[in-house]
Amino acid sequence: MTTMGRAVGVLRILLVLLFAGLVVAQVAILPGTLAHLAEEEPDLAYLRWPMLAFSIVELVCVQVVIVCTWKLLAMVKADRIFSEAAFAWVDAIVWAMGTAWVLLFGVFVFVTTVVAGPGLPVLLFGSVLAAGVLVLLMVVMRALLRQATTLRTDMDAVI
Template sequence: MAKATIWALRVVIALALAGSLVVQAFIVPAIWRDLEGELLWARITFVTLIILGVVTMQVFAVCVWLLLTKVRKGSVFSESSFRYVDIIVWAIAAAAVLAFAMAVLLALGTTAPGIVGLVCGASLVLGGMALLVVVMKNLLRQAIERDVEASALRTELDEMI
């Protein structure tokens, strides 16, 4: 991967993380205040779902950053990369569940059905993204296995020569 691509992706991740901190520090308290007239359990649930959703994005971003570091060092094709990929899968899956829970919460209120449908659709897309990352993980595993096989063949050829 080109250095410019890694640099650009890191800028995007840094901006996303900074934005998520702004959401946690300023937007979530504003939402809490805006929901003042709602039932306390609904208010707490709504704000908690938002906070947890932001946390899933932060976990995802940090793991991608760590994988980019491995790419830059040339060590992404190692077993230790799977730990980060697994965390990414679980973070995306958790975001899908949180989005669906948000849709259910919105459906219980006076939110327009179209909005609830959009949030359900977002949940479905997030679930699909988690499955896509699982496929990518399997491709990574195959690449590592082929690299190990090729290395073993090179070693055998070296011994024969």
């Protein structure tokens, strides 16, 4: 087995574990945690359901990225990554990450108007910046995949 084959295998195992952890968080951890927080802080209880919806949608976006990455890994293993079929999966990753970023930015704006202290808004601002970098990085990676696919198609035509 090649180094790439081993890396793909290990990555798939980690993706499965991450996906399973996200499902557990969506089903068991988030609802209970937010219910407990609503009991502990009654003045913020109105945020329980919006925060649950936000959290679940954000985790679904991560799950979409995981599934798309899995499909792209299958294409890498089959040496079909430089094909038009890969762009559907990369586009889905970009859209999921973009959606997650827009939602995170919305929460940042909301929290900035509600919270008095600087701690949470600064943390969210850093998260918004980091997420924006990741989205733009994926856009650049998509453009690189487009260039590589074009070059591979040209090389296949020459050979």
